[in-house]
Amino acid sequence: MDHKVLPSTAGEDGFASFVAARGDALWRAAWLLTGDHHLAEDLVQTALAKSWRAWSRVGPDGFEAYVRRVLFTTYTAWWRRKWNGEHPTDVLPEVILAQPGEDRGDLIAALSLLPRGQRAVIVLRFFEDLTERQTAETLGISPGTVKSQTSRALAALRSSPRLQREESIDD
Amino acid sequence: MTENNETWLREGLADAVPTPPASPDRADRALRQARRSRRTATAAVGGAAAAVLAIAGVLAIVGNGAPADRPDRGRDIVADSPTDAPACPDEPLDAQGQRAEVPSGATAVRLCTGVGNPIEVPGDALVTGVGDLIDTINALEVLPDNVACTQELGPGFQLVFDYPGGSPVAVNGEVYGCQKVTIGDTTRTSARDVWGRFSELLAAQRKNLTPPADAVPATPNLDCTTLPAGPSVGRGEDLVAAVYCVELRNGDLVSTDLSADDLSALTADIAAHTKKNAGYVDCDVTPPVPAIIGITAWGDRVGLHAQCTNGWFTVDEPTNSVWNPSSKARVILQRLFREAR
Numbered sequence: 294m295d296h297k298v299l300p301s302t303a304g305e306d307g308f309a310s311f312v313a314a315r316g317d318a319l320w321r322a323a324w325l326l327t328g329d330h331h332l333a334e335d336l337v338q339t340a341l342a343k344s345w346r347a348w349s350r351v352g353p354d355g356f357e358a359y360v361r362r363v364l365f366t367t368y369t370a371w372w373r374r375k376w377n378g379e380h381p382t383d384v385l386p387e388v389i390l391a392q393p394g395e396d397r398g399d400l401i402a403a404l405s406l407l408p409r410g411q412r413a414v415i416v417l418r419f420f421e422d423l424t425e426r427q428t429a430e431t432l433g434i435s436p437g438t439v440k441s442q443t444s445r446a447l448a449a450l451r452s453s454p455r456l457q458r459e460e461s462i463d464d
Numbered sequence: 465m466t467e468n469n470e471t472w473l474r475e476g477l478a479d480a481v482p483t484p485p486a487s488p489d490r491a492d493r494a495l496r497q498a499r500r501s502r503r504t505a506t507a508a509v510g511g512a513a514a515a516v517l518a519i520a521g522v523l524a525i526v527g528n529g530a531p532a533d534r535p536d537r538g539r540d541i542v543a544d545s546p547t548d549a550p551a552c553p554d555e556p557l558d559a560q561g562q563r564a565e566v567p568s569g570a571t572a573v574r575l576c577t578g579v580g581n582p583i584e585v586p587g588d589a590l591v592t593g594v595g596d597l598i599d600t601i602n603a604l605e606v607l608p609d610n611v612a613c614t615q616e617l618g619p620g621f622q623l624v625f626d627y628p629g630g631s632p633v634a635v636n637g638e639v640y641g642c643q644k645v646t647i648g649d650t651t652r653t654s655a656r657d658v659w660g661r662f663s664e665l666l667a668a669q670r671k672n673l674t675p676p677a678d679a680v681p682a683t684p685n686l687d688c689t690t691l692p693a694g695p696s697v698g699r700g701e702d703l704v705a706a707v708y709c710v711e712l713r714n715g716d717l718v719s720t721d722l723s724a725d726d727l728s729a730l731t732a733d734i735a736a737h738t739k740k741n742a743g744y745v746d747c748d749v750t751p752p753v754p755a756i757i758g759i760t761a762w763g764d765r766v767g768l769h770a771q772c773t774n775g776w777f778t779v780d781e782p783t784n785s786v787w788n789p790s791s792k793a794r795v796i797l798q799r800l801f802r803e804a805r
Contacts, residue, residue, distance in 0.1 A: 342495075342498040343579070346579075400477065419470065419477055420481075441711060
């Protein structure tokens with residue numbers, strides 16, 4: 294008897310394979326953005342739920358870049374909504390800067406103090422290793438803004454009290 | 465930053481990230497979340513159908529109103545209250561289905577956020593010229609199957625058409641890549657043309673109406689961080705309040721409010737000296753980078769951004785509309801630059 298795979302099932306299988314293979318990588322970037330295990334998982338889930346209908350259109354080769362863009366723009370959209378009439382904060386109140394017994398590292402503590410837009414740029418440039426133009430395309434901003442955000446973020450990290458015990462990053 | 469420091473930062477970030485927790489059902493949970501969002505959005509729009517019927521009851525109904533019919537074109541329905549049309553769904557509707565064209569007979573259409581980067585969603589729906597917009601969409605060229613599209617992500621919108629007694633029809637637009645416009649299972653191009661036509665029709669509708677009294681807050685709270693969500697159908701020439709912003713080389717943001725006289729002069733200049741399809745003006749410029757952030761009488765937030773050192777401002781990204789200030793306007797802008805603190 295012939296077994297025909299229905300398009301929707303084939304699409305879901307391909308999507309599930311992608312998530313199994315690359316979900317953890319997305320989670321790591323989400324963790325650097327949110328600083329929290331559960332928020333990171335929420336962000337990845339939201340990005341995957343938003344992206345899944347594009348799976349057949351985008352195809353397996355471009356899908357990770359697509360999901361990454363949705364993940365980062367979702368994160369920065371959360372940040373933009375904070376500035377629209379509410380009392381803006383630079384740090385998500387749920388972020389736990391240190392867990393008992395965990396060695397988070399001064400770098401992560403310093404990163405958590407950056408405004409979210411700068412944090413997104415640092416993670417894309419120095420963790421995901423994207424170029425300035427790729428970072429701009431991911432976030433939907435201009436390369437000039439990426440440059441200035443990077444510059445401000447690095448200056449903030451250089452002067453962060455969290456990193457003063459470390460070897461000076463100007464050395 | 466030196467190469468050693470870049471390496472330190474890269475290695476530090478890579479070393480600091482913990483091992484992800486096991487999540488074997490991550491894909492299943494994402495699919496369930498996607499389906500829940502679609503059901504919630506469909507229920508929300510269906511629940512508002514009664515409001516559509518109430519509006520239709522006081523309008524001049526053309527034909528029998530069924531989505532499959534084609535009433536005479538040019539006899540579009542005029543409503544008194546475009547703000548009473550059903551609101552945008554919380555999440556984009558599922559636009560898939562067995563159709564190649566938008567059916568005629570829609571009484572209203574909302575511009576909503578779609579798949580992609582956010583847009584600035586207008587508070588009012590289009591209720592005049594809806595047939596014209598439908599004709600524009602249905603006349604778009606169908607995109608060939610084998611076309612190669614650039615894989616960036618940009619602004620995405622969804623047009624939600626409402627029909628008396630019928631289900632809404634959603635059209636997705638991607639203002640990036642191949643500029644796709646998706647109706648059911650058919651993909652056309654270009655989204656930029658649809659955005660431009662919707663903007664023109666909405667501007668024409670607004671000319672005959674009075675903005676809602678609460679569209680603009682008494683104190684608009686404009687500052688250089690109150691950015692629009694994304695591209696806006698609000699026009700720079702229609703700003704009623706604005707602030708001039710500059711991002712300095714050291715990263716500081718300074719600003720000054722525009723006086724009524726300056727705003728009047730600059731909005732007139734924008735109306736006179738803005739060109740569509742003027743080309744890509746992102747020169748990857750370093751600070752100082754000026755911008756004008758403002759709000760229209762209809763509550764649209766608008767951002768005009770200078771991306772090059774030639775003094776041009778991008779006023780609408782989807783249509784590549786660029787304002788080249790006149791010499792008189794440049795005098796004003798240079799003074800604002802000096803005044804910004």
